[in-house]
Amino acid sequence: MDLLLQSLVNGLIQSGFFALAAVGLVLIFGVMGVVNFAHGELVMAGAYTVWYLHAQIGLPYPVTIMAALAICTGIGLLMEQFLFKPTRDDPLGGLICSIGVLFILQVAATLLGGDGPSKQVPPPYEGTMILFDTLRIPYQRVFSLVVSVAALAVLWYFLTRSRFGWALRAVSLDREAASLQGIDSNRISLIAIGVGAGLAGLAGALMAPLTNINPHMGHNVIITAFIVTIVGGVGSLSGAVIAAVLYALFHTFVSTYFSGTIATIGGLLIMVVVLILRPTGIMGRRVSE
Amino acid sequence: MALLEVRSLTKRFGGLTALDGVSFIVEEGGIHGLIGPNGAGKSTLFKNISGFYRPTSGDIMFRGRSIVGSSPARISAAGIVRTFQETTLFDELSVFDNVLVGTHKSAASNVFSALFGLDRDVQAEARAEAHAVLAFMGLGDRQSQLAGELPLGSQRALAMAIALASRPRLMLMDEPFAGMNPEETSRMMTLTRKIRESGVTIVLVEHDMKAVMGLCDTLTVLNFGTLLAEGTPEQISRHPDVIAAYLGGVAAE
Amino acid sequence: MAASRLVKGLLLAMMLAALMVLPHFLKYHHQDFLIFLTINVLVVVSYRLVTLTGEWSLIHAVMMGVGAYTSALLTKHLGISFWISLPLSGIVAAAIAAVLCFPLFRMTQFYFLIGSFAAGEAIRLCWIHFIQPFGGTGGISGLAVPELGSIDFFEPIPYFYLVLVVVTLSLIVLYRIETSRIGLTLHAVHWKAPLAESVGVNTWNYRSLAFVIGSFFVGLAGTLKVHYLGTVTPNQFDISLMVFILIWVIVGGYRTFYGAIIGAVVLSVLDEAIRDLDVLRPAIYGALLIASIRFLPSGLESIPQRIIARFRCDSRTEPMP
Numbered sequence: 001m002d003l004l005l006q007s008l009v010n011g012l013i014q015s016g017f018f019a020l021a022a023v024g025l026v027l028i029f030g031v032m033g034v035v036n037f038a039h040g041e042l043v044m045a046g047a048y049t050v051w052y053l054h055a056q057i058g059l060p061y062p063v064t065i066m067a068a069l070a071i072c073t074g075i076g077l078l079m080e081q082f083l084f085k086p087t088r089d090d091p092l093g094g095l096i097c098s099i100g101v102l103f104i105l106q107v108a109a110t111l112l113g114g115d116g117p118s119k120q121v122p123p124p125y126e127g128t129m130i131l132f133d134t135l136r137i138p139y140q141r142v143f144s145l146v147v148s149v150a151a152l153a154v155l156w157y158f159l160t161r162s163r164f165g166w167a168l169r170a171v172s173l174d175r176e177a178a179s180l181q182g183i184d185s186n187r188i189s190l191i192a193i194g195v196g197a198g199l200a201g202l203a204g205a206l207m208a209p210l211t212n213i214n215p216h217m218g219h220n221v222i223i224t225a226f227i228v229t230i231v232g233g234v235g236s237l238s239g240a241v242i243a244a245v246l247y248a249l250f251h252t253f254v255s256t257y258f259s260g261t262i263a264t265i266g267g268l269l270i271m272v273v274v275l276i277l278r279p280t281g282i283m284g285r286r287v288s289e
Numbered sequence: 290m291a292l293l294e295v296r297s298l299t300k301r302f303g304g305l306t307a308l309d310g311v312s313f314i315v316e317e318g319g320i321h322g323l324i325g326p327n328g329a330g331k332s333t334l335f336k337n338i339s340g341f342y343r344p345t346s347g348d349i350m351f352r353g354r355s356i357v358g359s360s361p362a363r364i365s366a367a368g369i370v371r372t373f374q375e376t377t378l379f380d381e382l383s384v385f386d387n388v389l390v391g392t393h394k395s396a397a398s399n400v401f402s403a404l405f406g407l408d409r410d411v412q413a414e415a416r417a418e419a420h421a422v423l424a425f426m427g428l429g430d431r432q433s434q435l436a437g438e439l440p441l442g443s444q445r446a447l448a449m450a451i452a453l454a455s456r457p458r459l460m461l462m463d464e465p466f467a468g469m470n471p472e473e474t475s476r477m478m479t480l481t482r483k484i485r486e487s488g489v490t491i492v493l494v495e496h497d498m499k500a501v502m503g504l505c506d507t508l509t510v511l512n513f514g515t516l517l518a519e520g521t522p523e524q525i526s527r528h529p530d531v532i533a534a535y536l537g538g539v540a541a542e
Numbered sequence: 543m544a545a546s547r548l549v550k551g552l553l554l555a556m557m558l559a560a561l562m563v564l565p566h567f568l569k570y571h572h573q574d575f576l577i578f579l580t581i582n583v584l585v586v587v588s589y590r591l592v593t594l595t596g597e598w599s600l601i602h603a604v605m606m607g608v609g610a611y612t613s614a615l616l617t618k619h620l621g622i623s624f625w626i627s628l629p630l631s632g633i634v635a636a637a638i639a640a641v642l643c644f645p646l647f648r649m650t651q652f653y654f655l656i657g658s659f660a661a662g663e664a665i666r667l668c669w670i671h672f673i674q675p676f677g678g679t680g681g682i683s684g685l686a687v688p689e690l691g692s693i694d695f696f697e698p699i700p701y702f703y704l705v706l707v708v709v710t711l712s713l714i715v716l717y718r719i720e721t722s723r724i725g726l727t728l729h730a731v732h733w734k735a736p737l738a739e740s741v742g743v744n745t746w747n748y749r750s751l752a753f754v755i756g757s758f759f760v761g762l763a764g765t766l767k768v769h770y771l772g773t774v775t776p777n778q779f780d781i782s783l784m785v786f787i788l789i790w791v792i793v794g795g796y797r798t799f800y801g802a803i804i805g806a807v808v809l810s811v812l813d814e815a816i817r818d819l820d821v822l823r824p825a826i827y828g829a830l831l832i833a834s835i836r837f838l839p840s841g842l843e844s845i846p847q848r849i850i851a852r853f854r855c856d857s858r859t860e861p862m863p
Contacts, residue, residue: 035652086836091652092598093835096792099785100835103828110821219781223663226656261671268664275657276645339740365742373740379733382726390730394742396723400755403722404715412723455741 002134003256011252012245013141016148019244020203021221022228023152024196026240029229030172031192034084034094039225040218041105042072042197046204047213048109051119054208061124061209065147068205069198075105076197080190102218109215118212144206151202152241155195159237164191172235220264224251227267231274291350292317292490293338293369293459298347300330300337300514307333309514310347315459320481320491322505322522326534329511331494332374335461339371340364351459366394368458372448372465380437384428387436387447388419391454419454425487426450426480442473446480459490466497478504502526510534561706565699572814573698577705577770579810581763584709586790586806587716588759593796594720595749596732597654600784601642602760604662607669607779609635609761610768614682615675617769624688628708628765635761636754643750662784669776681775685768705766712759719755720799728752782824789827793834795841804842 021043028036036042046068053064079101087093113119123140130136159165170178171188179185203221211217224247232243247267254263293315300308308330315321323331336342338349340361349357356364379387396415402408423429426446431439436447445465452460465481466474474497481504485491495501501508501522508525510517518528525531565573589602609631616627642661649657669676676682687695688704695701719725730738731745739745768774786809794805809830816823838844 035655083832083836090835090839093839095655096788097832097835099788100828100831103785103824103831107822107825107828115821226660230653230656259671261667265664265667265671268660268667271660272645272657272664275649275653275660341736360744361736361739362742362744365740371740373737377734377737379730379737381733382729386726390726390738390743391741393727393738397727397743398723400719400724400751403724404718415723451737451741 005132006135007252007256008249009135009137011249013137013145014252015245015248016145017203017207018224018228018248019152019241020148020199020206021225022232022240022244023155023237024199024203025225025229026232026234026237027168027192027196027199030235030237031168032080032084032088032094032189033091033175034098035091036079036193036196037095037098037222038079038101038105038218039196039200040220040222041102041109042075042200042218043204043207043221044109044213044215044218045075045105046072046201047121047208047211047217048112048204049201050205050208051121051213052112054124055119055121065202065205068201070201072201072204073194073198075101076193076200077190079197080193084193085186085189106215106218113213113215115215118214118217121209121213123209140209144210147202147206151199155199155237158195164188168192223264223268227271230271291315292352293492294350295334295338296348296350298334298337298349299345300333300342301345307514308337308344311511311514311516313509313516313519315490315492317458317490318485318488319506320485320493320504322501322508323492323494323511324496324501324508324525325511325517327496328513330514331511332463333514334511335371335463335492335494338364339369339461365455365457368456369461370452370455370457370459371461372452372463374463374467376441376444376448378436378444378447378451380435382436383433384436384439384447385419385423385432388422388450388454389415391422391451392418394455422450422454425483426453441468442476445469445477449480449484453484453487453489457489459492460484462491462493462495464494464496466495466500469497474500558706558710562703565702570698573702575810575814577698577702578767579807580702580705580709581767582790582806582810583803584712584763584766585760586787586794586802587713587799588756588763589787589791590796590799590802591716591720591728591752591759592756593791594725594728594732595745595752596735597650597749598788599646599753600655600659601646601662601665602756602787603779603781603784604665605635605639605757606760606764606767606783607774607776608638608665608757608764610764610774610779611669611676611682612761613765614685614768614774617686618682618684619675624686624769625690628688628762631765632758632761635764636758639754639757640750643746643753647746647749647753666776666779676776679776681773681778683773685772685774687769687772701770705770708762708766712762716755716759717799724748724751785827785831789831789834793830793838793842795843797840798843798847801841801843808842 021039025036025039028034028039049068049071050061050064053059053067054061079098083097083101084094087097123138125139125143128136128138129142159168167178167183167188168191170181170183171185175185228240228243228247231247232241233239251263251267254266291314296312298308298311299306311330311334323334325331333342337344340356340359340363344357348355351367351369354367356367359367379390382390392415396411398408398412420429423432426449428443428446428450431443436444439447449462449465466477469477478500481491481493493501493505505522507520508522509519510525510531512534517534518525518531520528565576568576585602585606592599592602612634613624613627613631616622616630617624646654646657646661669681670679687701689695693700695704727738727743728748731743731748735745764779768778790805790809791802792805793809794803795801813823816826819826834841
C-alpha cells in the first residue's frame with residue numbers, strides 16, 4: 001500500500017514534466033502544423049543550460065531557469081524564421097528540418113559537455129518532506145511540480161484571456177480564415193513556437209537536478225511527448241495535460257512493478273490503439289483530411 | 290428495371306442536412322441532367338452514389354442491387370465511375386499513362402505476373418484499349434505529354450477518357466463544363482454525345498444551362514437538398530417552381 | 543526507343559563489371575565499406591518502394607532489424623543454414639509488415655508517420671527488454687558466416703560478391719515491379735488516391751503491397767549486414783539509421799528509381815570521408831538535411847535530369863506546344 005501511494009505521488013510529480021513538454025509540442029503542431037521532432041532536444045538544451053550555468057559556473061538556480069527559458073525560446077524562434085516559415089507549404093520538409101536540428105543540438109551538447117558519463121546537477125533544494133509518516137517527497141520535486149503547474153496556469157490564462165491567445169487558437173483552427181480576419185499568422189507562429197520551445201526549456205531546467213543529463217536524453221522525452229499528445233488529442237491542450245497526468249501515473253506504476261522499458265512499450269501500444277480507434281485522442285477535434 | 294434508383298436518400302453532416310429524402314430514377318441510355326442552385330446538394334448526391342460518402346439513410350440501387358456502404362473501388366467494379374469537380378488528373382503522369390490507369394479493373398496485375406510477364410496479353414489489350422479511348426476522345430496526338438501541361442479543354446477530355454477506360458455503365462460527370470468558353474463547351478458537348486452513343490449512361494451535374502438544355506434527355510432539379518421537379522428540358526424550363534428557384538435564369542435561356 | 547535502352551543496358555553492364563573488379567584495388571577497410579554501401583543501396587531502394595504511395599513510414603530501419611534478428615535466431619539457435627535463413631528473414635519481415643498493415647494503414651499522413659514510428663520503437667524495445675531470446679542490449683553475437691564449398695565468406699571480397707549478387711537481383715525485381723502495371727498503379731495512388739479509387743483501385747491493398755514488399759527486401763539487407771558483422775544489436779536499427787535512410791532518399795530524390803541510389807552512394811561516401819570528424823558527424827548530417835530541403839528540394843537526381851533536359855532543349859528548333 002505504501003509502495004502504491006508512493007508511486008502515485010511520484011507519478012503525479014512526473015506528470016508536470018510530461019505536461020510541459022507535451023503542451024509545447026501540441027502548441028507548435030496545432031498552430032503551425034509542423035511536427036517538431038527536435039522537441040526532446042529543446043528539453044535537453046534547457047537541462048544543459050542549467051547544468052552549465054548552475055553546476056559548472058555557479059549561477060543561482062532560478063537565474064539559470066530563466067536563462068534556459070530564454071535560450072530555448074531563442075532556438076525556437078530561429079527554427080521558425082529559417083526552417084518552418086520557408087517550408088510552410090511542405091510540412092514533411094519542416095519535419096525533416098526539425099530532425100536536422102535534432103542532430104545539431106545533440107552534437108552541440110556533446111561538444112559542450114563531452115560524451116562521457118551522464119552529468120548530474122546537485123539539487124539546489126535539499127531535504128525531503130515526509131507526509132503521513134510514509135510518503136517521502138523531496139523538496140526539489142515539490143518545487144518542480146509547483147513551477148510546472150504555475151507555468152501551465154499562466155499559459156491557460158494567456159490563451160484564454162489575452163488577444164494573442166485568442167489569435168493563437170484562431171490560427172490553429174483555420175489558418176486561412178484567421179489571416180482573412182487580419183491576423184498575422186506568421187507572427188502568431190513565432191509566438192507559438194516561442195512559447196512551445198520556452199515550455200520545453202522550462203521542463204528541461206526543472207528536470208535537470210532530478211535526472212541524468214546526456215546528449216541523448218531527448219529521445220525518451222520526444223517519445224513521451226508523442227504518446228501524450230496523441231492520446232490527449234492532437235489539437236487539444238487540455239487533453240495533453242490530462243493525458244500527461246494519466247500517462248505519468250501509468251508509466252510510474254508499470255515501472256515500479258515491472259520495468260521502465262515495459263512501461264514505454266505499453267505507452268507506445270496505447271498510442272497505436274488510440275491512433276487506430278480515435279486518432280483525435282481523448283479530447284481532440286476531428287481533423288478533416 | 291431502372292439502371293440507377295435513388296430511394297429516400299438522406300445525408301446529414303452534424304447539424305446540416307445536405308440531402309433530405311431524395312428519390313429519383315435513371316433509366317439506361319441517354320444523358321440525364323442534375324441541376325439546381327448552388328448548395329442544392331448535387332455534388333453531395335454524386336459523392337453518396339460513388340461511395341465517397343455514406344448516406345445517413347435511404348438506399349441506392351444499381352442494376353437492382355444495393356450499393357449503399359460499398360467502397361469506391363467496389364462501386365467502380367459494379368460499373369459506376371465519377372469524374373471530379375475540380376479537374377483531377379495524375380498530373381505527373383503522361384496522358385497515355387493516365388488513361389492506362391483507368392483500365393485497372395480489367396488489367397490489374399499481381400506481383401508474380403508483373404515480375405515474370407505472365408499477363409503480357411492482358412496488358413497489351415489494356416494498352417490497345419487506352420489507345421482506342423484516347424483516339425475516341427481526340428487526344429491521340431497528345432499521348433506523351435504530361436497531363437498537368439494540357440490546356441483546360443484537353444484536361445477535361447482526359448478526365449473523361451480515364452473514366453471511360455474503366456468501361457462503366459454509368460458515368461457521373463461533375464460540372465465538366467465549368468470555366469469553359471463557348472468553343473470548348475461545344476467541343477465538350479460533342480464528346481459527351483459520343484460517349485452516350487457508345488452505350489454509356491450519363492448523369493450530369495452542371496450549371497451551364499446551354500449545355501444542359503442541349504444535351505440532356507431528362508432533368509432532375511434539386512433545391513435545398515430536396516427534389517424540386519423532374520422532366521424533359523422543355524417541361525423543366527416552363528416549371529414555375531424551377532423558375533422561382535433560379536430567379537428566372539432557366540426561362541431566360 | 544530501342545537505342546536508348548541498349549545504351550542504358552550497356553552502361554549498367556559496365557558498372558557491374560567495374561564493381562566486380564573494384565574490390566581488388568581497395569584496401570581492407572574500404573572493402574568493408576563497399577559491402578555496407580551495397581547493402582545501403584538495397585535498403586534505400588526498398589524504402590523508396592514503400593514511399594511510392596506517398597506515405598512516409600518510420601519503421602523501415604526496424605524492419606531491417608526484424609530480418610536480421612530472424613536470421614540470427616534461425617542460424618544460431620536452430621542451426622539453420624544461412625542460405626535458407628536469408629530468404630526466410632525476408633519472408634518473416636514481410637509477414638510482420640503484413641500484420642502491421644492492419645493497424646497502420648488505417649492512419650494516414652501524419653498519424654501514419656507517428657504510428658509507424660511507435661510500432662517500430664515498440665519492436666525495438668522488445669529486443670532490448672526480452673533478453674530471452676533477443677539478447678537485450680548486447681544482442682546476439684557469434685553469427686556464422688555462410689558456407690558454400692571452399693569459399694571463405696569471412697573474407698570481404700567473397701562476401702562482397704555474395705552481397706552484390708543478392709542486391710543486384712533484388713534491384714532487378716524492384717525495378718521490374720516499378721516499371722510494371724503495379725508500379726503505375728502505385729504512382730496513381732500516390733498522386734491522386736481518390737481518382738484511382740474511382741476507377742477501381744483499392745488503395746489500401748496497394749499501400750500494403752508496397753509496404754510488405756519493401757519490408758521483404760530490407761529484411762534481406764538486414765541479414766546480409768549482421769552476418770558480416772557477426773553481431774546483431776538493437777541499436778544498429780534505431781532512429782539514427784532511419785534518419786540516414788530518410789537523408790539518402792531526400793537528398794538523392796525520390797522521383798526516379800536511381801535518385802535514392804545516388805543519395806545512398808554519395809552520402810555513404812561522405813560519411814566515410816568525414817569519419818575522422820567523429821563527434822561532429824551527426825551535426826553535418828543535420829545541416830545536410832536542412833540544406834537539402836531548403837535549397838535542393840528535388841534532390842540530387844534532378845541534376846542529371848536537368849542536364850538531359852538541357853540537351854533535349856538544344857536539339858529542338860521549335861518550342862513545345
